[in-house]
Amino acid sequence: DARVTQTPRDKVTEMGQEVTMRCQPILGHNTVFWYRQTMKQGLELLAYFRNRAPLDDSGMPKDRFSAEMPDATLATLKIQPSEPRDSAVYFCASAPTSGRNNEQFFGPGTRLTVL
Amino acid sequence: QKEVEQNSGPLSVPEGAIASLNCTYSDRGSQSFFWYRQYSGKSPELIMFIYSNGDKEDGRFTAQLNKASQYVSLLIRDSQPSDSATYLCAVKGAGGSYIPTFGRGTSLIVHP
Numbered sequence: 001d002a003r004v005t006q007t008p009r010d011k012v013t014e015m016g017q018e019v020t021m022r023c024q025p026i027l028g029h030n031t032v033f034w035y036r037q038t039m040k041q042g043l044e045l046l047a048y049f050r051n052r053a054p055l056d057d058s059g060m061p062k063d064r065f066s067a068e069m070p071d072a073t074l075a076t077l078k079i080q081p082s083e084p085r086d087s088a089v090y091f092c093a094s095a096p097t098s099g100r101n102n103e104q105f106f107g108p109g110t111r112l113t114v115l
Numbered sequence: 116q117k118e119v120e121q122n123s124g125p126l127s128v129p130e131g132a133i134a135s136l137n138c139t140y141s142d143r144g145s146q147s148f149f150w151y152r153q154y155s156g157k158s159p160e161l162i163m164f165i166y167s168n169g170d171k172e173d174g175r176f177t178a179q180l181n182k183a184s185q186y187v188s189l190l191i192r193d194s195q196p197s198d199s200a201t202y203l204c205a206v207k208g209a210g211g212s213y214i215p216t217f218g219r220g221t222s223l224i225v226h227p
Contacts, residue, residue: 042219043159043203056214091158103149104215106158 002026004107006092012113018080021110023092024073031095032075033104034060034067038088046090049075082114117142119206121218128225134191136221138204141185148180148187149205149215159203163189194225 005024034046047057047067093104118141128134147166151159165171165178177190205215
């Protein structure tokens with residue numbers, strides 16, 4: 001049963017601390033997305049990779065957020081330093097290609113609370 | 116700026132009724148349209164996608180697309196309490212990246 005996995009599922013941290021979230025895309029998928037979801041803003045695209053190369057990270061605050069794909073089985077999203085306004089659910093999604101009709105498969109999300 | 120608009124709801128319908136969810140989009144060049152269902156505390160999951168004008172049916176779900184009017188809708192027939200969730204509309208535009216733009220979702224409540 002292929003699925004996207006994310007760790008940790010829940011993270012509570014204090015303002016100023018570093019937070020790292022990890023995602024394992026579905027094997028064979030070459031496109032990976034990071035989203036942030038809040039009640040106020042809905043689902044926002046933060047970053048997008050194809051074949052491990054970052055193609056779009058315009059939705060990400062560059063001063064504190066960074067996203068990488070060290071290999072095809074791991075994507076990371078790091079926040080340093082974290083702030084209370086970063087509290088949200090962070091979803092990773094993968095897709096087999098970036099083609100017109102290819103759906104995204106979402107991971108279970110990481111619920112981040114920054115105190 | 117590409118925009119996808121949905122009424123946040125909640126839309127409340129009785130069990131057995133037809134639920135109609137609507138979505139409008141600003142990019143006239145949009146190519147593909149997706150409906151995702153998201154239960155509270157869970158991740159979005161795809162219900163349907165459509166890319167041609169007209170209707171597409173899958174069980175109790177029908178997606179309707181009207182590119183001239185730039186709207187896409189989702190009809191749920193014989194609504195069940197288990198259909199209670201937030202429904203997200205996503206639109207993919209033209210161009211090589213095909214990055215989807217999501218609406219903020221419509222909350223649907225099906226009451227017994």
